[in-house]
Amino acid sequence: MKIGILGTGAVGQTxxxxxxxxxxxxxxxxxxxxxxxxxxxxxxxxxxxxxxxFADAAKxxxxxxxxxxxxxxxxxxxxxxxxxxxxxVVIDVTNPLDFSHGMPPSLLPQYCNTYSLGEEVQKxxxxxxxxxxxxTVTANxxxxxTLVNNADHNLFICGNDADAKNAVRKLLAENFNWKPENILxxxxxxxxxxxxxxxxxxxxAMQVLGTPMxxxxxxx
Amino acid sequence: MKIGILGTGAVGQTxxxxxxxxxxxxxxxxxxxxxxxxxxxxxxxxxxxxxxxFADAAKxxxxxxxxxxxxxxxxxxxxxxxxxxxxxVVIDVTNPLDFSHGMPPSLLPQYCNTYSLGEEVQKxxxxxxxxxxxxTVTANxxxxxTLVNNADHNLFICGNDADAKNAVRKLLAENFNWKPENILxxxxxxxxxxxxxxxxxxxxAMQVLGTPMxxxxxxx
Numbered sequence: 001m002k003i004g005i006l007g008t009g010a011v012g013q014t015x016x017x018x019x020x021x022x023x024x025x026x027x028x029x030x031x032x033x034x035x036x037x038x039x040x041x042x043x044x045x046x047x048x049x050x051x052x053x054f055a056d057a058a059k060x061x062x063x064x065x066x067x068x069x070x071x072x073x074x075x076x077x078x079x080x081x082x083x084x085x086x087x088x089v090v091i092d093v094t095n096p097l098d099f100s101h102g103m104p105p106s107l108l109p110q111y112c113n114t115y116s117l118g119e120e121v122q123k124x125x126x127x128x129x130x131x132x133x134x135x136t137v138t139a140n141x142x143x144x145x146t147l148v149n150n151a152d153h154n155l156f157i158c159g160n161d162a163d164a165k166n167a168v169r170k171l172l173a174e175n176f177n178w179k180p181e182n183i184l185x186x187x188x189x190x191x192x193x194x195x196x197x198x199x200x201x202x203x204x205a206m207q208v209l210g211t212p213m214x215x216x217x218x219x220x
Numbered sequence: 221m222k223i224g225i226l227g228t229g230a231v232g233q234t235x236x237x238x239x240x241x242x243x244x245x246x247x248x249x250x251x252x253x254x255x256x257x258x259x260x261x262x263x264x265x266x267x268x269x270x271x272x273x274f275a276d277a278a279k280x281x282x283x284x285x286x287x288x289x290x291x292x293x294x295x296x297x298x299x300x301x302x303x304x305x306x307x308x309v310v311i312d313v314t315n316p317l318d319f320s321h322g323m324p325p326s327l328l329p330q331y332c333n334t335y336s337l338g339e340e341v342q343k344x345x346x347x348x349x350x351x352x353x354x355x356t357v358t359a360n361x362x363x364x365x366t367l368v369n370n371a372d373h374n375l376f377i378c379g380n381d382a383d384a385k386n387a388v389r390k391l392l393a394e395n396f397n398w399k400p401e402n403i404l405x406x407x408x409x410x411x412x413x414x415x416x417x418x419x420x421x422x423x424x425a426m427q428v429l430g431t432p433m434x435x436x437x438x439x440x
Binding site for chain 1: 329332333368405406414417421425428431434437438
C-alpha cells in the first residue's frame with residue numbers, strides 16, 4: 001500500500017519505518033521539500049521510503065497519517081491541499097497540546113472541552129474519512145502494541161465513517177500488533193474531544209511512572 | 221471517626237453508608253436542615269447516621285468528603301463556612317461537569333484545562349488539607365474496589381499535603397478495599413486539572429461499554 005505521512009518528527013518517522021518494515025511504500029511530507037530530517041529518514045529506510053512536501057505526501061498516499069504538532073496542523077493541511085485527501089482514510093494522530101504554561105501541557109484553548117483538533121481536521125479535509133486514533137500512546141507503542149502487557153491494553157478511535165474505522169482497526173492489527181477487540185470505537189469525530197482531553201493526564205502519568213511505555217487497560 | 225459529608229446525592233449517600241458499615245459516625249450535610257433525602261438516609265442507616273446543614277456536617281467531621289455537584293460546590297462551601305474545615309483532611313470527590321450541551325458532558329468552562337474545581341476548593345478552604353480523589357469512578361466502586369478485577373485498577377489522587385494524601389490512602393485501603401499501591405499520587409492540587417479532565421472520557425467509555433462498573437488499570 002502507498003501511505004503518506006504528514007510530519008517528520010518522532011511519531012511520523014516511527015510510524016513510517018514500521019510500515020516500510022511491513023512492506024508498504026511510505027512518503028514523509030514536510031513543509032518544504034528536501035527537509036533534512038525527512039531526507040535522512042528516506043535515505044536510511046531503503047527504496048520504499050521517500051519524502052516530499054505535505055502536498056506530495058498527501059497525493060502519494062492511498063491512506064494518510066497526520067503526525068504533526070497540533071499547533072501547526074491546520075496551516076499544514078491547507079498547504080497539503082484538501083482535495084488531495086478526498087475519499088481517503090486519514091488517521092489523525094495529532095494532539096492540540098500547549099506547552100507554553102510548562103509541564104504537564106494543557107490543551108490549546110481553541111481545541112479544548114467543547115471542540116477538538118480532530119473535528120477541525122475533519123472540517124478542513126471535508127471529503128476525507130478522518131479517524132482519530134493512536135494519539136493516546138507513545139510512538140514506539142503505537143507501532144508495536146506487544147511492547148506493553150502482551151498487547152492487552154486499549155486504544156480509542158472515533159470518526160464519522162464506519163468503514164474507515166474498520167479499515168484502521170484492520171491496519172493496526174495487521175501491522176502494529178493491536179488486538180482488534182482492544183480497539184474501542186467511541187463514535188463520531190466529536191469524541192476526539194474526549195480522547196484528546198486525556199492526553200495531558202497521560203503526560204502527568206508518564207511523570208509519575210517515570211516511563212512513557214505504558215497504557216490503560218479497561219477492566220470490568 | 222466522625223466524618224462529615226457534603227452532598228445528599230448517590231455519591232454522598234453511598235460513601236456515608238459504607239463508612240457507617242465500617243463503624244464510623246457520619247453526618248450528611250445539605251443546603252437546608254431537614255432535607256428529605258438526608259432525613260431518609262439518616263433514618264435508614266442507624267444511630268451512627270445523622271444529617272444537618274452544610275455547616276453542621278463540616279463542624280461535625282474530623283474528616284470531610286465533598287460530594288456535591290460541581291456547579292454548586294463553591295456556593296455550598298461558602299454556606300458551610302471555610303473556618304469549619306481548618307486543618308482537616310477534605311476529600312474532594314466533585315467533578316465540574318456541564319451537561320447543558322448534552323451527553324457526554326463537557327467541563328464547566330471556568331474549571332477547565334488551565335484551572336480546576338479541585339484548585340478552587342483548596343482556594344476557598346484555604347486552611348484545609350484538600351485531597352482530590354475518587355472522582356474518576358462510579359459511586360459503588362468508590363466504596364468497594366473489589367467489585368472490579370479483584371481491586372486491580374487505579375485511583376488517582378492529588379493535593380498539597382503529603383500527610384493528608386497518606387491519610388486518604390490509608391482510609392481508602394481500610395474502608396473501601398483499595399490496594400494502596402494502586403492509588404497513584406499525581407502531585408499537588410494543580411493535577412486536579414488532569415484527573416477532572418478524564419471524566420468526560422469516562423462518561424464516553426461508559427456509553428461504549430454499557431456499564432459504569434469499570435476502571436483503568438495502568439499496564440507497563
